[in-house]
Amino acid sequence: MQEKYNPQEIEKNAQQYWDQNAAFKAVETPGKPKYYCLSMFPYPSGKLHMGHVRNYTIGDVLSRYRRMRGYNVLQPMGWDAFGLPAENAAMQNHVSPAKWTYDNIAYMRKQLKSLGLSIDWDRELATCDPTYYRWNQWLFLRMLEKGLAYQTTGTVNWDPIDQTVLANEQVIDGCGWRTGAPVEKREIPMYYMKITQYADELLEALDTLPGWPERVRIMQANWIGKSYGVDITFPADTESDTPQDLKVFTTRADTLMGATYVAVAAEHPVALHAAKNNPSLNAFIQECKLGSAKEADLATQEKKGMDTGLFVIHPLNGRKLPVWIANYVLMGYGEGAVMAVPAHDERDFEFAKKYELPIKQVIKPGITISIEREIESGTWNEKGISQNKKALANYTFSPESWQDFYDMKDGVCINSGKYDGLNHEQAVDAIAADLEAKDLGNKRVQYRLRDWGISRQRYWGCPIPLIHCTSCGVVPVPDDQLPVVLPQDLVPDGSGNPLARTPSFYECACPKCGQPARRETDTMDTFVDSSWYYARYTCPDQDKAMTDERANYWLPADQYIGGIEHAILHLLYSRFWSKVMRDLGLLTLDEPFTNLLTQGMVLNEIFFRKGGSGRITYYNPTEVEIQFDEQGKRYGAILTSDQQPVESGGIGTMSKSKNNGVDPQKLVEEYGADTARLFMMFASPPTQTLEWADAGVDGAYRFLKRLWKQVHSHLQHGAVTVSPAFNQSLTP
RNA sequence: GCCGGGAUGGCGGAAUUGGUAGACGCACGGGACUCAAAAUCCCGCGAAGGCGACUUCAUGGGGGUUCGAUUCCCCCUCCCGGCACCA
Secondary structure, eight states: OOSSOOHHHHHHHHHHHHHHTTTTOOOOOTTSOEEEEEEOOOOOOSSOOHHHHHHHHHHHHHHHHHHHTTOEEEOOOEEOOOSHHHHHHHHHHTOOHHHHHHHHHHHHHHHHHHTTOOOOGGGOEETTSHHHHHHHHHHHHHHHHTTSEEEEEEEEEEETTTTEEEOGGGEETTEETTTOOBOEEEEEEEEEEOGGGGHHHHHHGGGGOTTSOHHHHHHHHHHHOEEEEEEEEEOBOTTTTOOSOEEEEESOGGGGGGOOEEEEOTTSHHHHHHHTTOHHHHHHHHHHHBSOOOHHHHHHSOOOEEEEEEEEEOTTTOOEEEEEEETTSOTTSTTSEEEEOGGGOHHHHHHHHHHTOOOOOOEEOHHHHHHHHHHHTTOOOHHHHHHHHHHHHHTOOOTTSOOGGGGOSSSEEOSSGGGTTOBHHHHHHHHHHHHHHTTSEEEEEEESOOOEEOEEOOSSSOBOOEEEETTTEEEEOOGGGOOOOOOSOOOOOSSSOGGGGOHHHHEEEOTTTOSEEEEOOOEEOHHHHTTSHHHHTTOTTOOSSSOOHHHHHHOSEEEEEEEGGGTTHHHHHHHHHHHHHHHTTSOOOSOSEEEEEEEOOEEEEEEEEEOTTSOEEEEOGGGEEEEEOTTSOEEEEEETTTOOBOEEEEEEEOOTTTTOOOOHHHHHHHHOHHHHHHHHHHHSOTTSOEEOOOTTHHHHHHHHHHHHHHHHHHHHTTSSOOOHHHHHHTOO
16 A cells, blocks of 8 residues: 555556445345435436536445445446437437437446446446336336326427427527527327326325425425315306306305406417407417416416406306406416406406406405404504504505405405305305305315326437327237337437438337327437336346336335435426336335435536627636635636636526536546545535535545545554455555 | 525534524634745634724624524515426
């Protein structure tokens, strides 16, 4: 063993020793406590970034700790290898997504190995491998048989120039990222997985996960969004041309007597009916179709509407209510229609003010009731009474402007006939009972969670194993013909899915009647791939089944580590998928991840210059010098190469597009992996967001150097011993 | 817009039933050792004032509760993550 600290030599030798001795190979050993340490697998984007180093170092620290404590540790690694970036890279460089992906995997595997992680590489998997995605297809077919997968229409972003579906990410300010054309919403047929059937279990089981961060459980609970409400039917007005009754869902049935109009989505059949002979309505419906399908866009857009001229009947007081088309009502949510109570809903209030629709107060807030009681009780003197009256005035309803107490639930009904004086709960019950008696409504539980649409009109993904036959309809690919293999050599060009232009892929025979048929060319959402990889790690060589008994040895994973950005979608889909696998008898678990550690994002400053034409050029922070005055206060930044100032765009997640990533490879090459890992662990507590600064790297390096010297001197004096073989491995 | 999280010295951060704000580390400054440097060790290190003992201010901003608030309550600003087709 050398006295000098030479990380490159030391690490190379140690890694070789681990390799040769299969030091991290995990075997199912009975009688020893197991510890399955799982890190979210990377997307093979090209090279490792700091987020990976952080994620996998945390996992490695936990793994090594447990291993030293005598646990049987499994720490696997794999590749989330399908996805959009491969198609984009393919378009740019005219290489196939497959080649790009596998090249990236090879490079990043080398990088990961150089970090010295204690991974069992024998279990490595890639989701773009047919031996993996075959089981996506197999389980999808089982779900189809059980009615857990089904087809219906879904809304997508449509680029009218490229004639292609755009991902949300590809929509910038409502326009297609390549064409710049305003995108439209379009309804297309899609396959869905019935995650809503598991909504209750997914919600309730959150309480069985004390090893998960509170905030993640809250986020998931809010996402599932269980609420209790009433379905209400507003019958069609026979005197007007209204073609059908309108059904709405509301959690505020107590405000029903204050409903002054009903709003429907632009795609609603009633809206389409009204527009038939009405060009201006038709134009408005077309206008509503413009814009993206992103919820954030829909929620912030200007509220617009138009009167259809049609009416429905209020189910309790029999009055005629106008039917409006409103751009804030969405066809895909509930029934595509809502009852509007402007006095007690902020959005309806805004809309009613804008279009001069009536606003009728039907709830008096609880605060005013208590103040009135104080005054009536007569225990106040003149001054007390006048003070209370002043307070009361602050809670006076006015249709002029919205106030936050208007939509509180703690009041009682007024202006509501027989329901006057009832509180929220009593009023909901009474109104629901009356509606039920008239067969115009019933109480119902509602979830915000929607079924999981898995169809993607893209090439680089797992093919959906279905065949469309003109005489037999949709026919599943028989199990013995799985996997439906994705061709490896196609290169997308940005306009639609190349699979749909590849006859050798889509031409096939109907498995039922043998006639020529057409293979489904949509592929699956990549979240499908990542919903069960943790189970496949336990038995990656199993070619007869999706999983085997080894899965029940290792699962549930004792520790899962990954970015907070996955707090909802990936983690919810994985929980759902594992429960489906359980119900099909493939796994014995209820929840796949016992403990969850959500690491914070790694952020870095963004530097840029605006060119003459408004074009923005981003500069990597490593090319920028920060300028400080004598007090050490920062006053500016310049580009090192030309010494001219650059602007700061604030702090953001390290990304290619903002050119603010820091390549960990340089750190590893210069200081060694141990310094990079030590520094990363001490830069910030694991769960906190980390703003990148390399100020402490030298300190971490010096620490290791000191440590090395101490270990060396202890070895010289025989104070500690290491195995001769290991000592040899450390001797360059 | 909605849901979740965050803001404390030059920097990362510590401090929870509400009780000395700034532990520990980094960076920086001074000293010892050395021909010199590196390494190492010792000391200092929120701001302002003071020779000093000390004093005042200070945990994003404003208000409140309290003997006492980084901590609890209300309002606000900014930043980060997610919002169902980025992964």
